[in-house]
Amino acid sequence: MQLYGLKTCDTCRKALKALQNAEFVDVRADGVPDEVMTHAHQRFGAALVNTRSTTWRGLSDDERAEPPEALLKAHPALMKRPLIVDGDAMYLGWGEEVRKTLLG
Template identity: 65%
Template sequence: MELYGLKNCDTCRKALKALQNAGNEVVLRDVRAEGMADTLRDRALAEFGDKLLNTRSTTWRGLSEEERAKAPEVLLAEHPALMKRPLIVVGDNLYLGWDKTVQGALLQED
């Protein structure tokens, strides 16, 4: 199981701790430090669309209107912190965020 996010993100830390406490082997991939494979980013964009962009982040608020108009894949490549977090990869499945639905799905799996 891989968790893509930021090591300083509270939500990512909560997700990581809960998943590890449930007995899962989880690797945190800091998208700011390590980046993300283009194939994974493209797959996540295909599955989640614009929901993958965190338009409530301070990074988003710091962008100009011209920058915000760029395609999501370009924005995420240039500003990895714009990704909604966490993006969790379990086998062939992708999960975005850490809401009750994602928690229910992942914390019941063994």
């Protein structure tokens, strides 16, 4: 299981603490593999981009109009976090439903 996020993100830290067998991947330092990003975009679509972040608010209208995959490659902190990959399954965020599914 891989957990993609930011090491400074409180939500990512909570998820990592609860998912002790997860391998943490910092999206700023290491990025998200293209294959994973493509699959995540197919699965979650526009929800993959965190439009409530300060990074989003700092973008120009032209930048915001870019395709999500290109936008996330240029600005990894825009990704909604965490993105959890467990085999063929993918989860976005650390909400109650995701916690119930992964922790039982």
